[in-house]
Amino acid sequence: MLKVNIDKTLGNFKLNVAFLVEKGIVGILGPSGCGKSLTLQAIAGLLKPDSGMISVGDRILFSDAEKIDIPTRDRKIGYVFQNYALFPHLNVAENIGFGLKGLAKKEKHNKISEMLEMVQLTGLETRYPNELSGGQQQRVALARTLITKPDILLLDEPFSALDQHVKKHLELELLDIIKQSFSGVVLFVTHNIEEAYRLCDYICLYERGVNIQYGKKEEVLASPISKAAAQIVGCENVLPIDTVEGTSVLVNAVQLHLNRAVATRTRYVGIHSYDIAFIPKKNGINTFQYTITSIVDGIDHATIAVSINDILLKVRVSKSLVTEICKKELILYLPPEKLILMD
Numbered sequence: 001m002l003k004v005n006i007d008k009t010l011g012n013f014k015l016n017v018a019f020l021v022e023k024g025i026v027g028i029l030g031p032s033g034c035g036k037s038l039t040l041q042a043i044a045g046l047l048k049p050d051s052g053m054i055s056v057g058d059r060i061l062f063s064d065a066e067k068i069d070i071p072t073r074d075r076k077i078g079y080v081f082q083n084y085a086l087f088p089h090l091n092v093a094e095n096i097g098f099g100l101k102g103l104a105k106k107e108k109h110n111k112i113s114e115m116l117e118m119v120q121l122t123g124l125e126t127r128y129p130n131e132l133s134g135g136q137q138q139r140v141a142l143a144r145t146l147i148t149k150p151d152i153l154l155l156d157e158p159f160s161a162l163d164q165h166v167k168k169h170l171e172l173e174l175l176d177i178i179k180q181s182f183s184g185v186v187l188f189v190t191h192n193i194e195e196a197y198r199l200c201d202y203i204c205l206y207e208r209g210v211n212i213q214y215g216k217k218e219e220v221l222a223s224p225i226s227k228a229a230a231q232i233v234g235c236e237n238v239l240p241i242d243t244v245e246g247t248s249v250l251v252n253a254v255q256l257h258l259n260r261a262v263a264t265r266t267r268y269v270g271i272h273s274y275d276i277a278f279i280p281k282k283n284g285i286n287t288f289q290y291t292i293t294s295i296v297d298g299i300d301h302a303t304i305a306v307s308i309n310d311i312l313l314k315v316r317v318s319k320s321l322v323t324e325i326c327k328k329e330l331i332l333y334l335p336p337e338k339l340i341l342m343d
């Protein structure tokens, strides 16, 4: 279990985060400069908080109240960066074995061979980092970290320097390796909600130095708590509410019905572009005639911008529906259970 509750002021920036992770892989998401990397640095002991506490299980790594600040090398934290940070003058085997201290030569050799096999680099042990591809370097970085048997694994945008096609393949493969060989908490910083959704169990959202939402990935995606949270999870339709009326809201004089009561303090209603539907014409709640303002063609889908009573909505649809949608043979439907309420 990882517990973090810290404050740190750096110039104009204030970091103020508190979360508790029981187990699993947590995706940390938020705009650039919101404090994701600083949080990892504080956990790793590379940045000293002004106050608060960091603990792993019953091991306290940092506590200002108890004057504890365990040095980085003794924290048992594995840290993998975007730029791999391999030692250029050491070959693959030497890089992987670097953190193994006090072992007999044979035992060290066996552990390195085991790791090489796990990250599928057997045969490349005498190569130097500049003779490896980005994906291979990242495997070495992961192997070098896992071999030390850390309690917590911190991954700071580990795939962002890789090509798109290498990235998708490698991230699933490395995740498999992590799942097989590592049972502790993993914190995974990323900018990409799809990547977080694919790889993580939980999602933690950051805004300006504060973690604003934490939960199971499905829950956070389905119910971002604020406009900022909705933006981070890629919700493209967030509309300011004019009036709340029981189980419905008014937006630009358009009534939207929900499947639940709406608190009067609710300020925004949102819906993911992929949750809006085009259905055969019939009268019912939340069905609307629409005007198309633009169509962006994707490989396996299209994103259609539509307007209903001056409300602009982005709708992600299957390409096979585009012709019918353009001919206005369908009607736009906002399913009440898919509408997200935000304070």
Ligand SMILES: Nc1ncnc2c1ncn2[C@@H]1O[C@H](COP(=O)(O)OP(=O)(O)OP(=O)(O)O)[C@@H](O)[C@H]1O
Pocket (backbone or CB within 6 Å): 010, 011, 012, 013, 030, 031, 032, 033, 034, 035, 036, 037, 038, 039
């Ligand atoms: N040593 C420092 N002195 C002053 N400000 C700093 C220092 N280090 C970081 N910051 C500021 O703290 C803020 C948070 O930085 P951090 O690196 O954690 O952001 P991030 O969320 O990881 O961003 P990105 O997604 O772009 O990597 C930034 O505004 C950054 O400029």
